[in-house]
Amino acid sequence: MNGVSAEKEGVGGPELSPALRKLAEEWLTLDRNPSTVQEIERLRDDGDEKTLQSLLGSRMVFGTAGLRAKMGAGYSRMNDLTVIQTAQGLASCLLEQFGSGECGKRGVVVGYDARHNSRRFAELSATIFLNKNFKVYLFSNFTPTPYTPYAVVKFGCVAGVQVTASHNPKEYNGYKVYWSNGAQIRPPLDSDIQSHISANLNPLPTSWDTSALQKASSDILDPLASVTATYFTDTLHLCYRREDNASSPVKIVYTPMHGVGAEGAREAFRTFSLPDFIPVPEQIDPDPEFRTVAFPNPEEGHSALGLAEKTAERHGATLILANDPDADRLAVAERSDPSTREWDILTGNEIGALLGWWLFKNYRDSHPHFNGKNVYMLASTVSSKFLQRMASVEGFQFEETLTGFKWMGNRAHELLQQGHEVLFAFEEAIGYMCGCRVLDKDGISAAAVMAEFAGWLAGQGKNFRQQLDELYARYGRFESEVSYFVCHSQDTFTQLFNGIRSRDDGNYPKTCGPYVVDSIIDLTVGYDSSSSPPDFKPFLPVDPNSQLIKFILDDMTCECTLRTSGTEPKIKYYIEISSKIGETVSKEELTKKLRKVAEAVVSEFLQPERWGLEARPTQ
Template sequence: RNINKETKLKFVHTSVHGVGHKFVQLAFKAFDLSPPFAVPEQKDPDPEFPTVKYPNPEEGKGVLTLSFALAEKDGAKIVLANDPDADRLAVAEKQESGEWKVFSGNELGALLGWWIFTCWKNQNQDACAIKDVYMLSSTVSSKILRAIALKEGFHFEETLTGFKWMGNRAKQLMDQGKAVLFAFEEAIGYMCCPAVLDKDGVSAAVIAAEMASYLATKNLSLTQQLKAVYDEYGFHITKASYFICHDPKIIEQLFENLRNYEGKNTYPKFCGRFKVSGVRDLTTGYDSSQPDQKAILPTSKSSQMITFTFANGGVATMRTSGTEPKIKYYSELCAPPGNSDVEQLKKELDELVNALEKHFFQPEKNNL
């Protein structure tokens, strides 16, 4: 708290015409942090969202134009942005170059996971306590928490996409006397404390501010600490996108093609030059990595979802959206600690994604 009281770091907060303003101001006060500068044009609820094209901070820099301008004016280095119902959080940091870096949901998940575990470790000297500690993330999010858990000795579990799954699993674990420190999904949703078993952008904002204030005392930025996390636990490079398809028949055909790739009931063994080492299909319940070949996560015949694991450390999930005419994909390359050639890793992931699009989506053939 002394660090919070004395920090010289300045923050800008936007609630993007939503409900977050008052609650974030109160949260900062409760943490003994100076209140963040609020973007005046966006601090009060307005269902017309007049200053943005699309009121979701997940969209990146376009939503944060007014925040960056205020930060430049007031000398703030960090922008915290909630979506209108304040259950998501985006964070941006001014770089040495003067550019702003908007952290992806996976990057902020890595930072918050590192910070929350670090705080827990400082308060729990008993070596046995770690066996009851858990962190969760959704199956399409980065596996960085798994890497931290493996090295530090706590438990990591993944759930289906969405906080109803993570919140319910957290409740089950807590009922068994376990401590669930953190859960996140790549769509900028974070559960930073067990008081709310759901994503919450208000607690995430103030905990991110506390983390940044602590790092400032070590002369470290969030960007530098993110690199330190990846250096210690292994780089996790992610890339996600989607194709639009309005024809349910084509979508079904695309996924059925993957299930009968080289004859009936055979999944692909290669994606271009990339060797497939495992397949999990949560539509049919098949998982090649399990002894009985049955998936552990719940399955649903009404939605399509297949995850491919590759021999090079890559993972790619293809799934249909429950709300939009989209086939989404989420890809990640997980490197072991010590492999710090980030540019080479990015190049390899780009090649994997290009192969995924060309061979598995086949956009020309499927009119995507």
Template sequence: MENGLSTIVDVKLDQDIKTWLAYDKNPKTAALVKALVKEGALEQLRRCFSSRMVFGTAGLRAAMGPGVSCMNDLTIIQTTQGFCGYLEQCFPDLKERGVVIGYDARAHPASGGSSKRFASLAAAAFTSRGVPVHLFSDITPTPFVPFAVSHLGLCAGVMVTASHNPKEDNGYKVYWDNGAQIVPPHDKGIAQAIEENLEPWPQAWDTEEALSSPLLKDPYQDIHKQYFKAIQQHCHHRDINKSSEVKIVHTSVHGVGHTFVQAAFKAFDLRPPFAVEEQKDPDPEFPTVKYPNPEEGKGVLTLSFALADREGASVVLANDPDADRLAIAEKQKSGQWRVFTGNELGALLGWWMFRCWKKQNPEPAAVKSVYMLASTVSSKILRAIALKEGFHFEETLTGFKWMGNRAKELLKNGKSVLFAFEEAIGYMCSPCVLDKDGVSAAAIAGEMTSYLAAEDISLSQQLTSIYEEYGYHITKNSYFICHDQEVIRSLFQRLRNHGDQKDSYPSECGGFSVTSVRDLTTGHDSSQPDNKAVLPTSSSSQMITFSFSNGGVATLRTSGTEPKIKYYTELCAAPGNSDVEQLQKELDNLVDALVEHFFEPEKNKLQPKPE
């Protein structure tokens, strides 16, 4: 190679590195690449340059570092150039309407990358093409970006965040002009446009010029004001909120949520939640937690429980670092803390949203225009409530991109979308944000808690009441970690070719009889007359659902953003069946059989979920 660097045997790799160094103006990432070349670190270089990050419906998410496989200044510029080019094709009025860009507090000193830096570079790429950019002047929760797209009538939105991923990661999340995340075929169109715009445009690196450009606006104050005004429509018990003595603890897990949840509680006239001091300020190192993901449960909430015990608080709320998810825990009479699953919170919040709506809309006919949504791997408790109460329930593919876009269609047709949720602690409690929103959900959960406390009812007691009225829905979800795509492919192909017979699925699992199989990778669904799945399929992701004769359902799927094989199981009982212990035992047995029979022989190559 040039510049006195060591010669590399791999010709393509050699050329890729030369091109990278010609394009990259970040001295830190360029120096990291040169150092690897000098050391002859072929494997590391191949990891950095062998394959470009795949732009999918979730946008991008990867570790920060040098090369096309990582999040860095150059890949952000290339991605934004492609996105801008695609938007120019789709929106003739792009230069009138513009885009919005937000960012969280992530940073990676070794490579010089940070969410704020990436957002500035994205703004520079857009403004260099004459596109107006609403760039937030400070960190924001992810929900503020889709809200801004809708509120300001923009063509698109970008949120720079890796949500709850490890500290090394970052991401580039994209919203369309309808305020929802992109869905196919936009992902392929953007990916193609990225490949056609790899060479940085002349002004794409010039963040100083972009930040002083007349095309740049700061939407922070306006969006902050309008967002809290919009969610106030879901505050129904202000008198109870004002007088409530309920004590609540909130943690933002070193993310962006603290300021915004405090403001949401104020908008609802709720008593301010106690903030976990060690975690309330943004810190990209996430020093007090192994994983900055409240979905992992008690390990992330240790400091919250300690503060709650000191202050006499009975409920803990937790956001993930970009504040689009919400976890809740409640202290039980035994003194132990119960961390609700995402499905249990879906039941509680869904019940609450419908209860509040019904109070305002007593006419029976009005319920026919009401909808609730949930992803296909989430609990079907909303379906049970809908059947009894008369509103509509729909399931979508996994991910809020599907629920957000479906909600937008329903709203355009004059329907009311009260609530949507996914089991991974994601909740859409207000259609003003067509995505999961942990800020509004926190305030609405705070009001629900205050209301129930006034009635001397705990969250756990209310959840039991919901299950007793609509039927118990017992769920058990977990995952295995797997970095080897070949192992993942082998596992799912074995399930599709059971007993070495092509297109043949297992008919039983450890004594549990399989009644139907739905494969949303291939489009097969044995429960349909033509064996074709109703929900959209995707050959680029793995997802198979097995239904069993005992009423149990199990779904195996790969994650779109993490190296995981996830499994989701549920056993539903009819109203009146309150033998919870028996139901739980039966589900536990089903899960044990699932792991033993469906994950073998690959199991020894998989890492179990960390405790």
């Protein structure tokens, strides 16, 4: 028997079904981690069928570029055994796709964040790749997630793995996979990898032994120094006012939210010749317990940024920049009036509009023979259409993709291969890709770009909110609301969305409150009412395994999207209202209408009381 503990004959509650008892014994045969072995043994001996079923009855499935789940025993959790199974399957898939020669020559990158078990999971993965004769680039310390896709391209690797759960609570970890182009995997690669995992569930004896990583070998390399040396040099193509940055009058507070971003953010500021930021002392060092925040996600607003706000007030700072724990996202808050304690937390859509305009302005200023037909910006389908409007005015190209950087990163790579320029891509969940040195969201480079932008604005006597108002005056005003409800039942999600599809006499809704539904796009079943009959096929890819319906309301001035999250038990809604170019509409007027639409969407489409949905925690 391979487990650390012998099977206890006759032990176990009589209520355990034979199938579940078999699963428990199978786990104990395969697992060698004392902690998770003891957990399954205890549950088996207690006859805890419900918990065992949740842990062993289903397996994690590749979702948003990989895996993400709570840590603990069982096939539905992140642990040594499921990581070994995943790495064995990924190695098998890569060998099939690229061949042993290419895998040995080009290799894989393995990185990790500062969460509990992240280094352990990374070392187990690196061990398996090494035993399969891959060259392995294993970071010697935790790093921001963007370093891994950057390293994949830098070294020409066949793939990359980052062990991270991004902004999830401390109980979680994850396994993010990048392909040879440096972008997150997307269908059908995820299904292919899943098939190889299923075919490689029995751990090899060597898969548990990480001692091989300590032996001197030309096949195991530490890329940390090389990556950091060139990553920051490469960010300079995003820096347009380096000679002025040192005299920036903006005092900036920065927090990595107990994560791994601080060192990278400092170096990015130095590279841009920006003044040092003021750190949030309680959050500047990595802490896998995330002791000062209930949810280590700066997107949560004041509840996550409270310590940063207090730090800024003590130092008289007017700008806060915050990365999430793996430093691939960026939140921004400013205080335009130092005499008040009010902080204006910019939405992800507002930051996207600002960054898109800033990068476009500087690119066009530096290219006298600007040709907009060759210049692209991207945004996910649930994000603001501000860039689309700006593109129609300024003459560059805009494309919409499915939700997530696995779609935007791969599309950006395709456009680059065709000889185009991709200046920017973003998603409303505070994810930004400035330039294309990293084909994924990158909170480190975005922080430096925003800091330079803030300094330039201060020289003009403006802040970000005032700059947004100027952009809205030129392109039309955009206001959005993004929120979510929590639900742990996939069956509820399915019933809720199917109910929406059949609300009005067995068909999609014709109205939402007082607003007429102009068109509907359903990317779960593959229906777009604005497309040509008889198939009404949408232009974006269809994914029957996730729920997403988009409604265009009120004479095309409002867009509402409902979708389930790929990584969390949430149903999210995204609503954006815009005015037309030249139309004078105040923020207050548009926001009032936005609230009315949101109330109608929640009460008529989501019906939280009927479905038992939990409201988003109060900020």
